[in-house]
């Protein structure tokens with residue numbers, strides 16, 4: 001059994017359902033991100049794991065112990081809040097020591113642990129300062145130290161970096177990940193920043209409107225999105241209508257034949273949606289690019305390493321093509337006819353899940 | 358230049374009168390320098406007046422501060438509808454300014470010897486509070502009356518600090534394994550303390566200066582500084598206006614100290630608990 005097991009958890013606030021049906025299994029030491037747009041229920045999931053909210057249904061099991069009905073203070077979890085939430089009346093040391101103090105840990109041991117934590121977060125000299133005397137990045141490090149000082153079983157992070165400016169955000173996220181790896185602690189990290197989620201996680205849980213859309217490794221959710229939402233929320237994708245012609249993986253787009261790189265199981269044919277990344281398309285033939293579509297160039301934006309070409313397919317459907325490197329030397333003329341070339345493995349058939357059921 | 362009118366106002370109604378007081382406190386009736394007035398503050402009747410004032414102001418400040426804090430915390434809690442909170446705060450704004458003769462009359466009409474509540478308690482429940490030693494003209498009665506404006510003033514003064522308590526602090530405590538009591542004692546209490554102490558001092562100063570209520574309620578039945586001051590200046594007892602200045606000077610000094618400490622505590626809170 002996995003270290004953290006969240007099963008069929010649901011939460012409504014009055015008539016509004018914040019989390020519809022959430023399940024996740026995480027291994028010891030795993031770093032899992034919850035990724036989704038604002039209001040999709042990420043924080044609510046985290047708060048249910050922490051015990052700040054009671055799920056309407058489902059269960060939370062940590063290391064074999066069912067904690068669903070346990071109060072937060074008995075769960076041994078560490079949480080880092082978006083707003084840091086440091087205790088303003090205590091110094092940095094006081095904040096880090098707080099959890100050990102209320103647990104009745106001996107003074108000498110507290111002092112040793114506080115010192116160790118201050119070293120770990122790289123602020124060995126700032127133990128005597130008050131939170132108002134720290135920068136946002138420093139406050140967030142202290143919040144992390146405070147959370148891990150109690151040796152929690154799980155570390156919960158609710159957009160811990162989003163209040164910081166872009167440069168610190170990137171360096172602090174690397175640091176955070178290094179500390180997590182060093183301690184081997186299971187971490188659940190909430191973010192609405194896809195780059196953050198892809199860069200840090202073992203696995204990403206993509207959420208939308210209270211539902212789990214897909215759970216997978218960063219390359220999995222990027223390259224094989226299962227739903228139109230995942231395809232467009234993680235990176236940029238052209239989501240196009242298509243017809244399934246047969247179980248061998250042959251499709252058609254407005255009459256033009258296309259092929260997937262795999263056979264289909266349990267699909268009888270009919271209308272479907274497919275995703276195609278702009279950077280997987282070229283305007284010239286290349287090795288293995290057996291799929292082709294006729295297009296008309298609408299406009300071109302040159303951005304240096306990338307040129308973004310807007311094209312029109314089948315006279316009405318807009319799509320994006322990203323040209324890279326040498327391909328940006330000679331750009332297509334707006335209004336000219338062109339052909340899109342791409343490989344079968346670049347084409348991803350999407351689920352049309354019916355959620356009402 | 359925007360503060361020009363304010364500066365003129367402060368000069369005319371605050372600085373000049375205070376300076377006049379200060380000078381008057383060190384002069385005799387002929388205008389010669391003397392320390393006799395200050396020494397006069399030590400005479401039994403005056404010292405007693407200061408003691409009475411401190412008791413009434415102190416009691417009403419402490420009670421008002423404790424109960425006011427409890428009310429403010431209840432108002433800030435979850436599940437209090439917006440309109441109840443807003444309504445009570447508006448009411449507090451009005452009630453904290455409700456002092457003087459109308460307040461005194463209201464209290465006399467309620468729990469005076471022939472007040473409505475006094476009579477109802479006696480006739481319906483058989484409890485005769487006056488027979489039990491209560492009198493609105495005594496220390497307890499005056500304290501009770503002062504509470505009427507002290508308590509709402511406390512609610513207004515402490516509300517911002519209570520609102521400033523973040524929900525996440527409680528959650529962080531719980532996450533770190535603290536019980537709600539440990540959180541209250543180690544986090545909430547230290548954060549609120551400067552605001553609480555400052556507000557209580559302000560209530561004390563406020564009570565100290567509340568002359569009209571005391572005067573209207575008791576006449577000169579109870580010996581408060583403010584009443585003695587009236588008497589001195591109007592010449593009812595000893596006719597020594599300069600002793601009156603010294604009395605006022607003593608009052609201003611106590612009030613000023615309270616205000617300065619209040620401001621310092623408030624600045625501390627604003628700096629650390631921002």
Ligand SMILES: Nc1ncnc2c1ncn2[C@@H]1O[C@H](COP(=O)(O)OP(=O)(O)OP(=O)(O)O)[C@@H](O)[C@H]1O
Nearest residue numbers: 013017018036037038039040041042043044045192
């Ligand atoms: N205490 C609450 N009372 C009522 N509704 C709530 C409460 N908490 C959350 N919600 C609602 O539940 C939904 C999910 O909220 P949640 O905070 O989990 O979203 P989120 O994914 O964390 O969003 P964000 O990225 O903006 O933080 C939202 O529609 C929100 O308005």
Ligand SMILES: [Mg+2]
Nearest residue numbers: 042043044158
């Ligand atoms: Mg959130």
